[in-house]
Amino acid sequence: MLKLTAEDTVAFGEVSVTEDSSGQFLLGRVDTGDFVSLPLPGIFVVREFQQGQTVAQVTESFRTRFGEAPDLDAFLAELAEVGLVQRVGISVLATAPQRSRGVVLLGRLSSAHCRWLMSRPVTALSVAAWATLPLMLAIGHVPQAKDALVFPSILVLLLVFLPVAWVLLALHELSHSLVARALGCPAYTRFGNRLWNLVCETDLSGIYSLPRRRRLRPLLAGMTFDVIVLDGCLLLQPAGVGGRVPYVISYMLFSNLVFQACIFLRTDLYYVFTTLTRLDNLVPQARAEAAYLIRSLLRLPRQRPELTSRGRLPVYGYLVGCIIGIWLGVLTVIHLIIPASVGVVKLAVVALGHGPPDQEFWAALFVVAFFSFVYSALTWTFIRNRRDAVRRRAVSSAV
Numbered sequence: 001m002l003k004l005t006a007e008d009t010v011a012f013g014e015v016s017v018t019e020d021s022s023g024q025f026l027l028g029r030v031d032t033g034d035f036v037s038l039p040l041p042g043i044f045v046v047r048e049f050q051q052g053q054t055v056a057q058v059t060e061s062f063r064t065r066f067g068e069a070p071d072l073d074a075f076l077a078e079l080a081e082v083g084l085v086q087r088v089g090i091s092v093l094a095t096a097p098q099r100s101r102g103v104v105l106l107g108r109l110s111s112a113h114c115r116w117l118m119s120r121p122v123t124a125l126s127v128a129a130w131a132t133l134p135l136m137l138a139i140g141h142v143p144q145a146k147d148a149l150v151f152p153s154i155l156v157l158l159l160v161f162l163p164v165a166w167v168l169l170a171l172h173e174l175s176h177s178l179v180a181r182a183l184g185c186p187a188y189t190r191f192g193n194r195l196w197n198l199v200c201e202t203d204l205s206g207i208y209s210l211p212r213r214r215r216l217r218p219l220l221a222g223m224t225f226d227v228i229v230l231d232g233c234l235l236l237q238p239a240g241v242g243g244r245v246p247y248v249i250s251y252m253l254f255s256n257l258v259f260q261a262c263i264f265l266r267t268d269l270y271y272v273f274t275t276l277t278r279l280d281n282l283v284p285q286a287r288a289e290a291a292y293l294i295r296s297l298l299r300l301p302r303q304r305p306e307l308t309s310r311g312r313l314p315v316y317g318y319l320v321g322c323i324i325g326i327w328l329g330v331l332t333v334i335h336l337i338i339p340a341s342v343g344v345v346k347l348a349v350v351a352l353g354h355g356p357p358d359q360e361f362w363a364a365l366f367v368v369a370f371f372s373f374v375y376s377a378l379t380w381t382f383i384r385n386r387r388d389a390v391r392r393r394a395v396s397s398a399v
Contacts, residue, residue: 003073004072006054006056007055007056008055008088009055009089010085011086012046012050012086013029013084015027015028015084018208023039024037025040027043027046028208028209030185030206031186033101033208034082034084035205036082036084041070045062045070058070058072101203102188102203103189103190104189105173105177106174111182114181114182117178118182118183118217125228126224126228129227130227133227136231141237141238141247142254143250143255143336145340145343146339146343147244147247148251148336148344152347153360154350154351154360154363154364155360155363157344157347158363158366158367160248164245168226168252170200172223173222175222175224175225176202176204176219176221177189178221179217180207180218180221183218185207185210187202187203187204187206187218189203190203191377191381204219212278216275220272222268223269229249229253230250230257233247233249233250254336255336255337258328258331259332262328262329266283273317277314277317282315286319286322289305289307289312289315290319292304292305344367347364348364351364352364
């Protein structure tokens with residue numbers, strides 16, 4: 001707990017203040033991605049200190065404005081815990097432990113280099129790609145599991161499938177990073193996990209310094225890239241351009257887009273939904289409401305969570321979205337992921353039977369090594385994310 005004196009001043013360093021909703025503001029640092037949600041009284045205190053006021057002056061101003069004295073010791077201690085307080089009096093505070101943020105993709109590109117991504121032609125292309133995708137899937141070839149196994153050789157499959165998969169993954173995350181940078185916000189890419197899946201993810205917490213409407217472009221950037229490329233592959237397939245490669249790419253991108261619908265895994269669509277509904281703590285509210293509904297059906301003792309009618313509608317929307325996402329995820333696993341995985345395993349088993357003289361044998365060994373790497377990385381990211389969760393607890397209220 002901080003111990004303040006009446007003559008102390010407080011410095012917050014390079015922090016941004018963004019009005020997030022009526023009476024609620026986000027205070028944070030773009031460089032570290034640390035943001036907290038504060039009501040108007042909390043922001044009033046911060047702004048008073050930013051004007052060079054002392055503790056005594058801020059306390060008097062607060063009492064005049066709100067009719068009571070603030071608990072500045074507790075308030076500033078909570079902000080200091082997440083690294084937002086730089087100095088109290090003459091004491092410089094140590095920065096809170098940093099989260100494992102990742103690497104900056106193409107870090108030499110400045111914000112000015114990326115602004116073309118916000119241009120009208122790019123915007124028009126993005127809107128057209130999203131608008132035409134349902135029609136192209138309806139009249140064209142919907143990706144199937146066999147599209148991932150268009151090559152009967154495990155060696156050729158690896159030479160095509162893995163490089164293409166990594167390139168698409170990198171470009172998806174790069175799209176998030178560059179669009180965020182075009183808006184002046186840093187973005188960091190790293191490996192993470194979604195349940196049992198190893199994923200590559202981009203930390204976009206810097207965009208909380210922007211108004212909600214402007215956060216949508218960086219959040220949707222990765223999916224928009226996927227949709228543009230998928231549309232292109234669907235156009236190339238009937239023309240026979242690129243042979244079977246467009247089928248492989250379509251399979252990968254279509255599977256990824258369906259995965260995004262699993263919003264309960266906090267995918268890109270989840271953050272789009274919370275941004276639009278202004279319910280950033282949606283998951284605990286949805287869990288509480290779901291528990292209430294289940295206990296109601298079972299006629300067990302229950303107490304309904306405190307939500308306004310306006311706040312309850314997004315929660316129900318999220319619960320319906322979770323049901324749809326689970327259904328789509330199960331269908332994708334059954335019809336796309338499992339058949340393709342079984343096909344790859346069969347090719348690998350046949351190749352291993354050929355023995356070391358055959359190149360297919362070494363390709364099959366590479367498959368084994370690759371999956372060993374994936375699950376080792378998955379274990380490491382799970383441990384790291386748990387460590388970060390303990391280190392960086394969000395501050396949800398103050399003053």
